[in-house]
Amino acid sequence: MWKFGDLYAGAGLFSSGMKSAGFTPAFAVELSADAAQTYRQNLSDCVINASAAEVHDVGTVDVLIAGPPCQGFSTLGRRDPLDVRNDLCLAILPWIDRVEPKVVVVENVPPFVRSAHWAMLAEGLRSRGFEIDVWELDAVDYGTPQLRKRAFTVASTIGQIARPVPAVSKTSAGAALFDIPLDAHDPMHYWPVPSDLAMRRFSLIPPNGDKRDLLRLVPELCPPSWKQIGCQATDVWGRIDPSAPANTIRCTFQNPSKGRYLHPFENRVISLREGARLQGVPDDWIFAGKPYPVARQIGNGVPIPLGTAVGRVIYDAFEAATASDVTVSSKVLAAA
Structure with a gap:
């Protein structure tokens, strides 16, 4: 029912999680020809092998997910504030104007949400009417057999989205x-x-x-x-x-x-x-x-179980928003 687009899609691991949660991929953009082919072979032929810095005419979607390069923010790298790849997170904003999503999810390493680039991205999202929440999640808490902390900036126009509930047990x-x-x-x-x-x-x-x-x-x-x-x-x-x-x-x-x-x-x-x-x-x-x-x-991908957990709470939020709209419409008709 609900469609999503994926920027900096890589091989499509996050997209796979969203698809498992019930969403349909409408487009994905990935610069690496190998990664784009992996996406095409395993998920959908909707992938565009191009730079996400250039906006394409791909129609509208309900959700836009993005995993811009993390090298300039990761503690495993130099954390160079002048790394030109840092600016790629801001390329998400023109895409939002083009595809008009109701929810935007930006995934990156936790230090990203404490950077000047994140502050600029957040301001751009707020100016477009989005409410923002930040989740710092560890993949091991959501069925992934791996310790992996990631930050998800969740921007919504359909109300606050509940944080995923951790699994009862961890996988070895x-x-x-x-x-x-x-x-x-x-x-x-x-x-x-x-x-x-x-x-x-x-x-x-x-x-x-x-x-x-x-x-x-x-x-x-x-x-x-x-x-x-x-x-x-x-x-x-x-x-x-x-x-x-x-x-x-x-x-x-x-x-x-x-x-x-x-x-x-x-x-x-x-x-x-x-x-x-x-x-x-x-x-x-x-x-x-x-x-x-x-x-x-x-190694660059969002673990599929973590992506699925994030996707499911977003899917639930869309269902709740739809149910609310139906209720309101029914009351208006009854009053008429």
Whole structure:
């Protein structure tokens, strides 16, 4: 019944959540040809492979969602206020004028909502008649087997939208990785072949272990930088704990130097498919592109269970608003 558009759509993980919640995709805009093809293969051919900085004539929608680049705001990056990508969040405003949504949802890292760019975006939304709420949600609270905090700026003209209620229990990484057997012939079940040095390190890291075990057991296999930074970045070269949610899946999750991305028991990093599972992506999804671009598509996305939780409360708000309109119309007719 209700349609949505998606800006900076990536591979379509947030769109998938919205679709699961009951919305119909009307358009999506994504600059990466690989990500746009992934969207097309798994969701809809309504995707436009172009920059969202340019507004297209795509008709009107009920909801506009957007996930502008977060690199300039993320604590994992330089947080450069002059990063030209920061301005892309403001490109959402001309789209609002064109597609006339009743609800707008902008997803990003939590520091974004404390930035000058967010303040400009919020002012633009208020000047267009939207009421704004900000939700800082952790994906693990909504069925994702991963710790991942994201901020959702929710702008509405249909009244306040209730914050999603967290799930009763959390899903472990082990449940995502092992409950359904992986297809050994799945092309997405891919990981880089480790070097001899990496394989030696992998073989010595115990369950739930990390670089600290290597520093203790085989310091000769460790680079000097590990000794210099001491207790910092302890998750690098770390095995995923199967009994707990995984750490945040980044674009570089197939690089052991970037986090706790080693398989719980096997001597390798997790595969692309395993990374996708930790984002709540079904195994029938096929991603377009070479391995690193695919890893970027996975790591950049909103986990599908989190997107679904957000979509459902918005869907409920539309149903409530529609019911209210029907009631008011009925009373007017009765009075007449």
